[in-house]
Amino acid sequence: MKKQTRAIRTQTSQTKYREHSTPLFLTSSFTFESAEQGKALFEETEEGNIYSRFSNPTVQEFVDKVCYLEDCEDGVATATGMAAVFASMAALLKTGDHIIASRALFGSAHQVITQILSKWGITHTYLDADASEADWEAAVQPNSKMVYLETPSNPGLDLVDLAMVGRLCKKHNLIFNVDNCFASPALQNPAEFGADLVVHSATKFMDGQGRVLGGIVVGKKEYIKELRFFCRQTGPSMSPFNAWVLSKSLETLGLRMEKHSQNALALAEALEKHPDVKQVKYPFLESHPQHELAKQQMTAGGAIVTIELEGGFERVAAFMDALEIASLSSNLGDTRTIVTNPNTTTHAKLKPEEKKALGITEGLIRISVGLEDIEDLIEDFTNAVEVSVKSDILE
Numbered sequence: 502m503k504k505q506t507r508a509i510r511t512q513t514s515q516t517k518y519r520e521h522s523t524p525l526f527l528t529s530s531f532t533f534e535s536a537e538q539g540k541a542l543f544e545e546t547e548e549g550n551i552y553s554r555f556s557n558p559t560v561q562e563f564v565d566k567v568c569y570l571e572d573c574e575d576g577v578a579t580a581t582g583m584a585a586v587f588a589s590m591a592a593l594l595k596t597g598d599h600i601i602a603s604r605a606l607f608g609s610a611h612q613v614i615t616q617i618l619s620k621w622g623i624t625h626t627y628l629d630a631d632a633s634e635a636d637w638e639a640a641v642q643p644n645s646k647m648v649y650l651e652t653p654s655n656p657g658l659d660l661v662d663l664a665m666v667g668r669l670c671k672k673h674n675l676i677f678n679v680d681n682c683f684a685s686p687a688l689q690n691p692a693e694f695g696a697d698l699v700v701h702s703a704t705k706f707m708d709g710q711g712r713v714l715g716g717i718v719v720g721k722k723e724y725i726k727e728l729r730f731f732c733r734q735t736g737p738s739m740s741p742f743n744a745w746v747l748s749k750s751l752e753t754l755g756l757r758m759e760k761h762s763q764n765a766l767a768l769a770e771a772l773e774k775h776p777d778v779k780q781v782k783y784p785f786l787e788s789h790p791q792h793e794l795a796k797q798q799m800t801a802g803g804a805i806v807t808i809e810l811e812g813g814f815e816r817v818a819a820f821m822d823a824l825e826i827a828s829l830s831s832n833l834g835d836t837r838t839i840v841t842n843p844n845t846t847t848h849a850k851l852k853p854e855e856k857k858a859l860g861i862t863e864g865l866i867r868i869s870v871g872l873e874d875i876e877d878l879i880e881d882f883t884n885a886v887e888v889s890v891k892s893d894i895l896e
Contacts, residue, residue, distance in 0.1 A: 504686075507569045509752045513558045525745040526559045553741060555733050560744040566751045567707075568719050570686035571699050576719035577728045578744060582682065582702020583609050584737035585716030589678050589700050590614075590649065592731035593724060596622035598646040601637070601675070603661050605630045605654035605859055608848040610680070614649070629858075630659030631791065637669050645673065651680040652798075656843040656867040657860045658683075658782050658807055660791040663798050667695025676724065682706070682834075687758035689799045697721050705834030706804070708750050709757050713743040757836070757872065761804035764878065765870040769806045771879045777890045779864065780809040804871075805833065810864040816889050817842050817864055823888035826873060826881040833869035838878060841867050 502510065512523035531550040533539035541547035550556050564576040579585045590613065594600065602614060604627040614625050626640045630652070648670055652661040663679070670677035678698040679691035685706045691699050701707060703715035716739075718728055732738070762785070769783035781788070784795035785802030795802065810816045821829055827838040831846045841847060848861050856862075870878070 504570055505755050508566055508754065511562065511566050511569060512748070513562050523562060523745070523748065524559075525741060526553075526557055527741050528557075529553050554736055554738045557741045557744070559741040559748070560739050563703075563715075563739070563744040563748040563751070564717065564719070566748060567686065567701070567717050570690075570751070570754070571681070571719050572690055572692045573699060573719035574722045575725040576717055577725060577732050578703075578739040579716040579718070579732065579737045580739055580743075581714045581737070582700075582704055582716040583613075585700050585702070585718045586610050586680065587613055587617075588728055588732055588735075588737060589698050589718045590618060590647065592728045593676060594618065594621075594623050594646055597644055598623050599642045599644045600625045601640045601645055601648045602627055603630050603650035603652070603654065603659070604628060605657050605659040606649075606651055607655040607680075608850060610649075610651070611851065611855070630654060630657075630661050634662075634665050634669065637666060641669070641673050641675070645675055647676040647678055649678045649680075651683070652689075653683045653784055653795075653803065653805065655683060656805075656807060656847065656865065658784060658789070658805060660784065660794050660798075662794055663691055663694035663696070670697070671695055683805055684799055684803055685754060685758050687755045688762070688801050688803055692720070694798065697724055702834075703747050704832070706758065706761075707747055707754065707834075709754070709834060709836060710750070711832060711835040711837070713740075713746045715739050715743050715747050758803070759801065760872050761870060762801035764872065764875045765804050765806050765868075766802055767875045768868070768870055768878055768882060772806070772808055772882060772886070775883065775886055777810075777886050778808050779811050782807045804869055806868045806870055808866050808868065809862060810866065810886070810889065812889075813863040814842070814845065816892075817866060819892040820866070820885045820889035823885035824881055825884075826877055827868070827871075833867070835869060836872045838871035838873060839869040843867050 530552050542549050542551050560578050564578050568576050650661045677696045679696040680700045682702045698720035701717050769781050769786050772778050773781040783806045827840045830839045831841050843861050
C-alpha cells in the first residue's frame with residue numbers, strides 16, 4: 502500500500518464490538534491472564550501491554566503510522582515535541598561525548614544543547630546551515646557521537662543538505678538525528694538521506710488543528726531500543742487520548758500539507774512583490790538562497806513563510822495589530838494562519854549575538870500559513886503591511 506492508504510487504514514485490531522473508527526484505550530494499566538503471564542511480560546519474554554507509561558495500543562497505532570510515513574523501523578511517542586528532542590539526545594549521549602549541530606535551531610533545542618547537555622560534560626560545535634562539506638568534516642572530533650539539525654529551520658527557514666550530512670555520518674559512524682517538524686513526513690523523509698533518527702513535534706502539523714501536545718522519535722531499531730528504555734524510566738509518555746487525536750489527524754496530513762504549501766507559496770509571492778516588505782523567505786521561492794536544495798529534498802515548500810519589515814518592533818506591532826484573519830500566537834502548524842515575532846517570543850531567551858547569527862531581527866515575522874482562502878489571506882496581509890507603513894508616517 503502507498504503511504505496515504507497506510508496512514509488511513511493502519512489502526513488497532515477491531516474489537517468484538519466491530520467498530521469502524523479506531524478505539525481509544527484510555528486506561529492506565531492492563532491486566533494479566535495469569536501470574537505467569539505477568540512475570541513473562543516484565544521479563545520481556547512475551548510482548549504485551551503492562552502500563553500506559555510503557556506502552557498503549559492507541560499510542561502504538563500512532564507510532565506505527567509515523568514509522569510508515571517516515572520509512573523508519575520503530576519509534577517512541579512522547580508527551581511533547583521537546584520531550585522527543587531531549588530524549589533523542591539524552592538517551593544516546595554520555596559525559597565526554599561531542600555533538601555537532603546546525604546553528605539554526607528552535608530556541609528550546611538550543612537551550613538543551615548549550616545549557617543542559619553542557620552540565621553533563623557533553624560538548625558541541627555549531628555550524629551554519631549552509632556550511633560546506635569540508636566545514637562539516639572539520640567539525641568532527643574523536644569524541645563526536647551525533648549530528649543534530651533542523652531543515653527547514655525554525656524560524657529562519659535555512660536548509661541543510663541532508664545527503665551531504667548523511668554521507669559524513671556514515672563515514673564517521675555518527676548518529677544522524679533530524680528534526681523534520683517543519684516539512685513533515687508528507688514533504689520530506691530524512692531517512693532516505695541516511696538519517697538514523699527523525700524527530701517531530703506532533704503538536705504542529707501532525708495534529709494540524711492546535712488541539713493536543715505530542716512528540717515522536719522514529720528511526721533505527723538499535724537506537725529506538727535505547728530511547729524506549731530511557732522514556733520508560735523517565736516517563737515522558739504520550740497520553741492515549743492525544744495519540745488517538747494525532748492518529749486520526751495523520752489520515753489528512755498529506756492533503757493538508759499540499760494545501761498549506763500552495764497557500765504559503767502564493768502568499769510569499771504576493772508579499773515579495775510588495776515594495777514595503779524588506780524581505781520574504783520561503784524554500785520554494787526562487788529568491789531563497791537554497792531554492793535548488795529545497796527542490797532536491799522536499800516535494801513542496803511547506804507552510805512557513807518569514808518576512809522582514811523595516812522599523813523595529815513598533816512596525817511589527819502595528820502590522821500584527823492590523824491583521825484581521827491571522828491569529829497572534831507562538832504556535833504553528835494549525836489550519837488557522839498564525840503570526841509571531843520570534844525576536845520577542847520563541848527565541849526571546851537567546852543572547853543578542855545568537856539572534857544575529859540566526860538572522861533573527863526585530864522586524865522578523867514568522868507566518869504559519871493556514872488553510873483559509875488564499876485571496877482572503879493575501880488581502881489581510883497586504884492591508885496590514887500598508888497600515889503599518891501609515892502608522893510610521895503618522896509618527
